[in-house]
Amino acid sequence: MKTDFHCTTCRSGMKRKHGAHHFRESGLSNVWIADLESHHCTRCDNVEYVFPRIESLLRIIAEAVIHKPPRLRGEEVRFLRKTLGWSGVDFARHMGVAVETVSRWETDAAPIGPQADRLLRLLVAQGHLTTAYPTDRLRQIDASRATAPRLTLEATRTSWRLKTA
Numbered sequence: 001m002k003t004d005f006h007c008t009t010c011r012s013g014m015k016r017k018h019g020a021h022h023f024r025e026s027g028l029s030n031v032w033i034a035d036l037e038s039h040h041c042t043r044c045d046n047v048e049y050v051f052p053r054i055e056s057l058l059r060i061i062a063e064a065v066i067h068k069p070p071r072l073r074g075e076e077v078r079f080l081r082k083t084l085g086w087s088g089v090d091f092a093r094h095m096g097v098a099v100e101t102v103s104r105w106e107t108d109a110a111p112i113g114p115q116a117d118r119l120l121r122l123l124v125a126q127g128h129l130t131t132a133y134p135t136d137r138l139r140q141i142d143a144s145r146a147t148a149p150r151l152t153l154e155a156t157r158t159s160w161r162l163k164t165a
């Protein structure tokens with residue numbers, strides 16, 4: 001059998017496939033990639049995914065997360081914190097809260113407060129976005145809801161774009 005890729009576990013040939021991928025590797029439960037290349041080992045159960053332009057992929061997801069009106073969920077707080085390149089301790093220092101507070105936010109043991117939610121979104125917007133982040137967005141944040149729409153991303157020739165539902 002002719003294959004271009006070899007399994008990193010058993011060195012057997014791998015079959016190339018394409019398909020929708022639930023992007024759990026991001027740490028977010030609601031993110032999908034429309035059409036991702038994957039390599040499946042013909043002998044063992046190993047599957048390897050190919051994520052092109054991962055930095056741009058993560059940036060566009062972060063952008064979508066900070067634009068949603070419901071307050072941030074724990075997994076989103078953790079995801080945004082990581083896009084800032086901060087440990088839990090770094091993040092606690094920047095936000096002016098205890099490390100335990102960050103941990104409670106990230107595990108959904110306690111909801112992130114409205115001021116911390118806004119500050120985190122602005123920190124991400126300032127450092128990472130290609131488009132402007134209108135401060136009007138801050139008025140739309142709804143602390144009474146913590147939902148997240150399904151996000152589906154599509155690779156373009158040079159970057160990634162969000163598919164609108």
Ligand SMILES: [Zn+2]
Nearest residue numbers: 007010041044
């Ligand atoms: Zn294998």
